[in-house]
Amino acid sequence: MTKGMMAREYQNYIDGKWVGARSGRTFENRNPARYHEVIGTFPLSGKDDVDEAVGAARQAFESWRLVPAPKRGDILKRVGDLLTARKEEIARQMTREMGKVLLETRGDVQEGVDTAYYAASEGRRLFGHTVPSELPNKLNMALRVPVGVAAMITPWNFPMAIPTWKIFPALLCGNTVVFKPASDTPATAATLVEILLEAGVPPGVVNLVNGGGSEVGAALVEHPDVDLVSFTGSTQVGKRISEVAGRTLKRVSLELGGKNAQIVMEDANLELALEGVLWGAFGTTGQRCTATSRLILHEKVYDTFVPRVVRHAERLRLGDGLEAGVDVGPCINESQRRIVEEYVRIGVAEGAEVLTGGKAPEGDGLSKGWFYEPTVLGGVTPAMRVAREEIFGPVLSVIRVTSLEEAIAVANNTAYGLSSSIYTQDINRAYEAIRDIRAGITYINSPTIGAEAHMPFGGVRETGNGHREGGWTVYDFYTEWKTVYVDYSGRLQRAQIDNAEK
Numbered sequence: 001m002t003k004g005m006m007a008r009e010y011q012n013y014i015d016g017k018w019v020g021a022r023s024g025r026t027f028e029n030r031n032p033a034r035y036h037e038v039i040g041t042f043p044l045s046g047k048d049d050v051d052e053a054v055g056a057a058r059q060a061f062e063s064w065r066l067v068p069a070p071k072r073g074d075i076l077k078r079v080g081d082l083l084t085a086r087k088e089e090i091a092r093q094m095t096r097e098m099g100k101v102l103l104e105t106r107g108d109v110q111e112g113v114d115t116a117y118y119a120a121s122e123g124r125r126l127f128g129h130t131v132p133s134e135l136p137n138k139l140n141m142a143l144r145v146p147v148g149v150a151a152m153i154t155p156w157n158f159p160m161a162i163p164t165w166k167i168f169p170a171l172l173c174g175n176t177v178v179f180k181p182a183s184d185t186p187a188t189a190a191t192l193v194e195i196l197l198e199a200g201v202p203p204g205v206v207n208l209v210n211g212g213g214s215e216v217g218a219a220l221v222e223h224p225d226v227d228l229v230s231f232t233g234s235t236q237v238g239k240r241i242s243e244v245a246g247r248t249l250k251r252v253s254l255e256l257g258g259k260n261a262q263i264v265m266e267d268a269n270l271e272l273a274l275e276g277v278l279w280g281a282f283g284t285t286g287q288r289c290t291a292t293s294r295l296i297l298h299e300k301v302y303d304t305f306v307p308r309v310v311r312h313a314e315r316l317r318l319g320d321g322l323e324a325g326v327d328v329g330p331c332i333n334e335s336q337r338r339i340v341e342e343y344v345r346i347g348v349a350e351g352a353e354v355l356t357g358g359k360a361p362e363g364d365g366l367s368k369g370w371f372y373e374p375t376v377l378g379g380v381t382p383a384m385r386v387a388r389e390e391i392f393g394p395v396l397s398v399i400r401v402t403s404l405e406e407a408i409a410v411a412n413n414t415a416y417g418l419s420s421s422i423y424t425q426d427i428n429r430a431y432e433a434i435r436d437i438r439a440g441i442t443y444i445n446s447p448t449i450g451a452e453a454h455m456p457f458g459g460v461r462e463t464g465n466g467h468r469e470g471g472w473t474v475y476d477f478y479t480e481w482k483t484v485y486v487d488y489s490g491r492l493q494r495a496q497i498d499n500a501e502k
């Protein structure tokens with residue numbers, strides 16, 4: 001720890017109380033831009049703590065589900081107000097905790113604000129259906145009811161936005177929550193829980209359990225009293241969760257990895273495409289599930305466009321995201337930086353050329369953080385691993401193509417299908433791309449990143465299992481349909497039989 005700097009002791013929040021782990025064990029969280037700086041210590045929880053949290057959530061469900069949805073919405077409206085009031089403070093805490101620059105951490109908090117207000121308004125909708133009956137004097141309807149106890153398992157790259165995408169709609173629908181944040185961003189998670197409580201969420205309705213994925217996360221997924229799991233993270237862990245949760249028939253939403261491509265055609269506005277690729281590839285140090293990891297370039301612009309990308313990537317300033325003028329923060333931790341280094345080595349071994357970057361920077365105080373230079377790999381071919389696998393770091397693989405068809409085929413040549421982008425001025429090409437790119441999200445003339453809170457978010461193939469977060473669609477995940485038939489005929493009416501007999 002830096003001399004003179006006190007690390008805060010954080011706790012779990014279970015059944016209306018802030019408590020340590022039953023075991024008494026803790027773990028540290030450090031600033032990735034200055035790894036000697038300890039942000040706080042957190043409970044290293046285990047199965048006992050999970051059992052207690054799930055029990056509390058189960059009990060609280062019986063009263064929370066009966067609170068009218070507009071009232072639950074009022075609480076979420078207050079959550080949005082409190083997040084707004086504390087936006088700058090939370091953004092600073094988040095930058096210290098996970099490294100992305102203040103401009104981006106402010107955006108992360110704002111996404112939580114937008115999600116809160118959207119959820120609040122949904123409290124006065126949560127529409128069901130009324131449907132005519134096939135029989136006289138009978139009314140059919142389908143209502144939304146909550147599912148039960150929801151386990152939320154989240155990654156570190158959007159420490160506020162992603163938990164809010166899950167927790168706010170879940171609560172609005174009347175579910176109770178056990179929240180297991182990533183071990184790299186537990187402080188932002190604690191702040192979110194504090195705000196939920198201040199806004200009026202009753203004891204037991206939200207529970208926070210810190211700790212490792214293979215202990216706390218796995219115990220939640222296995223727990224027989226957890227009804228649904230919403231997970232965002234790697235495809236590898238997502239597959240495991242899906243298998244285990246399948247044994248107890250839990251409802252599971254998976255938002256997993258990506259290998260997103262930006263296509264630039266020869267007719268594109270190249271200035272715009274340049275800005276887009278720099279923001280998409282190096283924003284959040286490339287550690288977004290929607291990061292632009294591949295630039296698919298038409299051969300007619302390849303030789304002029306690539307040097308411009310390289311020149312601008314070299315101008316990006318690395319550093320502590322709290323400092324003005326810094327464009328790119330560190331990787332989240334040592335092991336993530338090692339993965340990035342390894343992928344660059346793999347790319348070079350496969351025949352790619354490092355056009356810029358390709359190493360950790362030296363000097364200027366950067367050696368005290370997990371920094372890696374913005375890297376552009378040229379001469380990448382579609383079969384290379386750096387063209388197909390998620391790297392999750394500031395590395396852009398550039399691939400040359402000769403036509404739109406080839407560009408789309410290359411874009412689709414990965415197991416993932418989250419985000420995608422095409423820059424072209426030709427409306428026919430844009431619509432062909434919308435039709436043929438296999439991805440949950442396609443941007444026309446904007447980068448692969450930049451989701452809006454009121455739109456469905458998610459991907460196809462190994463990016464997920466068909467659910468979406470955000471927008472109106474997420475409310476389907478957090479509710480069950482209850483079908484109701486009201487027969488006011490005063491006699492026995494037999495569906496499929498009485499009608500057919502007449």
Ligand code: NAD
Pocket residue numbers: 153154155156157158180181182183211212213214216217218221232233234235237238240241255256257258288289290390392418458463
């Ligand atoms: P990760 O899969 O390592 O961890 C995610 C969460 O799962 C953490 O809270 C972790 O503790 C927990 N976990 C780990 N093992 C577990 C287990 N066996 N059972 C239950 N929980 C377990 O991912 P990460 O490194 O935190 O995040 C990076 C990954 O997340 C990338 O692949 C990225 O693409 C993906 N991601 C996807 C989206 C999306 O919406 N599609 C958004 C952000 C990040």
